[in-house]
Amino acid sequence: MEMFCYQCEETVNGKGCSVQGVCGKTAEVSHLQDVLIYLAKGISCFAVKAKELGLRDEEASVFVMESLFSTVTNVNFDSERIISLINKAFKIRSRVKSTFLGAYKEKYKMDFQEPLPDAACWEREGHYEQLLPNAKETGVLSQKDEDIRSLRELIVYGLKGLAAYADHAYVLGFKDESIFDFIEEALTATLDDSLKTEELLSFVIRTGEHSVKAMKLLDSANTSFYGNPEITEVFTGTKKGPGILVSGHDLKDLEEILKQSEGHGVNVYTHGEMLPSLAYPALKKFKQFVGHYGTSWWNQQKEFDSFNGAIVMTTNCLQKPKPSYKDRIFTTGLVAWPGVRHIENREKEGAKDFSPVIEKALSLGGLEEKQGKTLTIGFAHHAVLAMADKVIEAVRQGKIKKFVVMSGCDGRHKEREHFTEAAEKLPKDHVILTSGCAKFRYNMLDLGDIDGIIPRILDAGQCNDSYSWAVVALKLKEVFGAKDINELPISFDIAWYEQKAVCVLLALLYLGFKDIKLGPVLPAFLSPNVLKILVEKFRIEKTDIPEKDTPGSSSQDKTKFTNS
Numbered sequence: 001m002e003m004f005c006y007q008c009e010e011t012v013n014g015k016g017c018s019v020q021g022v023c024g025k026t027a028e029v030s031h032l033q034d035v036l037i038y039l040a041k042g043i044s045c046f047a048v049k050a051k052e053l054g055l056r057d058e059e060a061s062v063f064v065m066e067s068l069f070s071t072v073t074n075v076n077f078d079s080e081r082i083i084s085l086i087n088k089a090f091k092i093r094s095r096v097k098s099t100f101l102g103a104y105k106e107k108y109k110m111d112f113q114e115p116l117p118d119a120a121c122w123e124r125e126g127h128y129e130q131l132l133p134n135a136k137e138t139g140v141l142s143q144k145d146e147d148i149r150s151l152r153e154l155i156v157y158g159l160k161g162l163a164a165y166a167d168h169a170y171v172l173g174f175k176d177e178s179i180f181d182f183i184e185e186a187l188t189a190t191l192d193d194s195l196k197t198e199e200l201l202s203f204v205i206r207t208g209e210h211s212v213k214a215m216k217l218l219d220s221a222n223t224s225f226y227g228n229p230e231i232t233e234v235f236t237g238t239k240k241g242p243g244i245l246v247s248g249h250d251l252k253d254l255e256e257i258l259k260q261s262e263g264h265g266v267n268v269y270t271h272g273e274m275l276p277s278l279a280y281p282a283l284k285k286f287k288q289f290v291g292h293y294g295t296s297w298w299n300q301q302k303e304f305d306s307f308n309g310a311i312v313m314t315t316n317c318l319q320k321p322k323p324s325y326k327d328r329i330f331t332t333g334l335v336a337w338p339g340v341r342h343i344e345n346r347e348k349e350g351a352k353d354f355s356p357v358i359e360k361a362l363s364l365g366g367l368e369e370k371q372g373k374t375l376t377i378g379f380a381h382h383a384v385l386a387m388a389d390k391v392i393e394a395v396r397q398g399k400i401k402k403f404v405v406m407s408g409c410d411g412r413h414k415e416r417e418h419f420t421e422a423a424e425k426l427p428k429d430h431v432i433l434t435s436g437c438a439k440f441r442y443n444m445l446d447l448g449d450i451d452g453i454i455p456r457i458l459d460a461g462q463c464n465d466s467y468s469w470a471v472v473a474l475k476l477k478e479v480f481g482a483k484d485i486n487e488l489p490i491s492f493d494i495a496w497y498e499q500k501a502v503c504v505l506l507a508l509l510y511l512g513f514k515d516i517k518l519g520p521v522l523p524a525f526l527s528p529n530v531l532k533i534l535v536e537k538f539r540i541e542k543t544d545i546p547e548k549d550t551p552g553s554s555s556q557d558k559t560k561f562t563n564s
Contacts, residue, residue, distance in 0.1 A: 003027035004141050006524040007157055008073040009411055009497045014524050023073050024320040031139070032082040033071040037156065038138035039089035040067040041191055042119035043096055044184035050100040051181065053107060060096050061180035062170065063088065064187070068156075068163035070334045073498040074297070075316040078336035090123070117191040150527035151200035152190040154502070157525065158207040159183055161503025164249075164316070165214040165464050167334075171252050174221035182210045201533065208510030211503045215467035219380075222251055227281035228382040229461060234278050235291035237372030239267050242361045245293055245307050247271035247300065248314030249462055251280070253332060256351045257312065258286040266361050269293040271303065272317055273437050276461030279378030292375065296410035296440040304329065310361040312343070312354070316498070317437075328360050373444055379458035381468035385475060387454070392479055394450050395489065401429040403490045407466050408504065409497030410437040415520030418543055419495055423447065423457075431456050433472070436463035436504075438495040466504045470511055485512050492516040493543060496523070509538050519543030 006016035008023065020026055025033075040063075047060055067085060070076045097120070104112045119138075136142070143149040166179050186203050189195055195203075223229075244266055246254050254277055258268055267290045270277055275292045277283050294303035297317035304311050304325045311329040321329050321340060332343035332352060346352045384391070394400040404426065406419060423432060423442035431454065432442070439459055447456040460468040477485050494505060494516055502523070508516060522531065522542050534540050 003030040004139060005030050006140070007153070007160075007499060009409070009521060009523070010413070011524050014521055016524060025077050026079070028079050029077055029082065031136070032079055032086065033076075034139040036067050036082060036086050036089060037071055038119050038122070039086060039093060040064045041187045042117070042122065043089060043093045044187040045117060045120040045191065046093065046096040046100050047184045048181075048188050050096060050103065051184075053100065053103045055099060055103055056177070057096055057099065058180075060092050061177075061184065063092050064183060065163045065167050065170070065180070066334060068160045068183070069167050072160050072164055072316050072500065074318050075334055076336045077318070077320075078338050080338075081336045093120070119191055146527045147197060147529045148200065150525055150530040151197065151204060153525045154506075154523075154530070155186055155190055155200065155203050155207055157499040157502045158204070158211060158506045159186055159503075161498075161500035162207065162211045162214045164500055165211075165218045165503070168250060168315075168464070169214070169218040169221040171250065172221040172225055174217055174224075176213060176217050179210055179214055179217070182206065197533075204506060205510050207503075208506030208508070211507040212467070212470065212510060214503075215464050215507065218464050219467050222280070223382070226251060226255075226277075226283055229276065229279035229378040229380040230281060230284075231376065231378040231383050232279040232284065234275065234375045234377055235372060236293070236375060237291065238269070238293060238367045238370040239290050240367065240369045242266045242364065242366040243293075243307065243309035244268045244357055244361045245271050245304070245309055245311045246274050246314065247297070247311065248317060248333075248335065249273050249464075250314035250333060251277055251283070253312070253314040253352065255283060256346075257354050257357065258283065258289055260351070260354045261288060261358050261361075262286060264358055264362065266358055267367075269307075269309075271300070271311075272297045273462045274314075275375070276377055276459070276465065279380075279461070291372070296437045298410065298412040308364055308367055310357045310364070312357055316500075328364065330357050330360075375443060375459075376455060377459045377461070379455075379468075380460045380465055381471035384458065384460075384468070384472050388475065388479075390451075390453055392476075394454060399429060399450050400431055400454070401427065401489060403431050403433050403488075405433045405466075405469050405490060405492045405494070406438060406442070407433070407435040407460075407469065407492075408438045408463065408495035409501045410440050410495065411497045411520075413520060416441060416495070418520055419493070420445075422493065426456075428456075431458060433458050433460065433469050433490075435460040435465040435468065436495075436501070441495075463500050463504060466507070470507070473511075473513075486514050494518050495520070495543075509534075514539045515541070517541045517543045 002019050004016050004018055005021055010022040011017050043060055043064055076082060101112055189203050246257060261268060267288050270292045271294045300319050301322050305322055313331050313335050314333060315335055318335050318337060321337060330341050330343055331337060336342055343352050419441040423445055443457060449455045473485060473490055476488050482488055496518060518540055519542055
């Protein structure tokens with residue numbers, strides 16, 4: 001076995017990638033990512049102890065957060081960049097360790113004597129050849145107990161998603177020190193062999209709690225800078241002329257591209273999870289911001305190939321670039337691929353320099369005019385609550401019998417057709433609440449509306465905007481006077497692919513939602529015993545074919561609010 005990774009939905013045979021990742025990462029990159037996470041745990045160990053003495057190190061906390069985000073599926077495939085992060089990790093760990101040990105000795109007049117985990121002590125600075133001998137000792141399978149391993153990895157994968165959201169907020173100047181503290185506490189807990197099932201399960205739920213915090217923080221950051229999303233009709237064709245296609249999730253990168261491309265005769269389009277940015281008032285004001293091109297991340301090789309313009313990947317969801325467009329795709333932030341030009345990070349109050357992207361777009365000649373369907377987006381919690389009276393009245397009159405949350409990730413497997421077929425088969429009095437790239441399985445369907453006012457597909461935005469549906473659900477609970485959130489006419493059919501979807505799932509569990517259907521396959525990192533616990537405690541189910549599994553179907557009666 002050259003490597004082992006089972007953190008995403010596509011892992012080989014539903015068990016684990018052992019030669020090369022289905023995502024495209026090599027065994028070398030996989031080992032280096034394991035080492036980086038191991039060292040992030042070691043940094044966290046000293047950071048937690050330092051905070052007990054009243055000492056904080058924000059640079060270390062941000063580095064741990066970025067290290068987690070860097071190892072999310074489809075982010076960083078460049079071994080040299082990961083080695084640079086590893087070498088930086090050794091230096092940061094040394095600094096935090098020295099700070100703690102010095103403060104401890106000053107306070108207690110003695111040296112620190114307690115045993116430390118290996119991740120806090122392990123030394124092997126250098127290139128891959130020097131790191132490899134110890135890499136396998138730091139990986140997933142280093143924990144032999146399957147159930148303990150399962151719970152630890154569930155925590156780590158939830159933290160990776162949480163870190164991604166917290167990092168997006170941090171880029172915009174928003175931070176919550178309690179999130180930094182929990183990330184480090186939870187990573188340290190995964191090194192503690194005294195913690196058994198119940199204690200680790202508690203950390204799983206607390207990861208969900210802080211996932212809600214992170215999504216709320218990012219929502220505040222996005223809306224503070226760009227305004228509350230507005231209900232907006234989006235053009236999905238192309239206009240004649242040079243173009244830049246922006247994919248990923250980062251709104252600040254998009255804003256800087258829009259500002260720098262203004263007046264250059266270049267049209268800017270979104271791709272994938274950047275679609276929701278077209279609903280933000282501060283972004284949609286740019287005249288060259290013309291619409292959305294393409295669909296989900298897994299179609300990018302075909303769609304990028306046919307887009308005769310420059311392409312920017314701002315965050316995760318990168319696939320191996322084809323030779324036909326490798327010279328016109330750029331990465332930035334934490335995302336990287338060997339041989340692909342990288343736009344370096346901004347310095348403090350400055351901006352990134354996207355001029356190479358603009359120059360490339362202008363040099364390519366541009367796109368031809370092409371018509372596309374119009375999509376309606378912008379149904380985040382602010383917009384939905386603004387029409388709350390109409391929604392509540394429709395529920396009371398029985399015109400809306402159920403809300404079906406069909407959020408999460410899209411993927412390439414045939415089983416994903418479940419979500420398209422399920423949307424088509426929904427009764428006319430069911431409304432889909434969506435967020436994330438799962439929407440691309442059904443957002444082009446003409447499902448009509450309720451009373452000509454409420455569309456039957458309400459798109460809140462990116463995967464982190466699943467927070468909006470929690471806000472809406474809690475508001476409905478208040479309005480209808482429900483004692484339990486699970487009494488509401490809301491059900492969940494969640495599509496997962498990577499670790500941000502794990503973060504969203506744990507957030508839902510923390511909020512108390514049950515009877516969640518998860519698919520198209522269950523995570524390989526859930527051992528049979530851990531899966532049994534989640535099924536018994538939260539009634540999680542696997543999605544099935546639409547004939548057997550119409551979203552929103554449940555043995556529980558959730559229609560009592562009709563005519564109430």
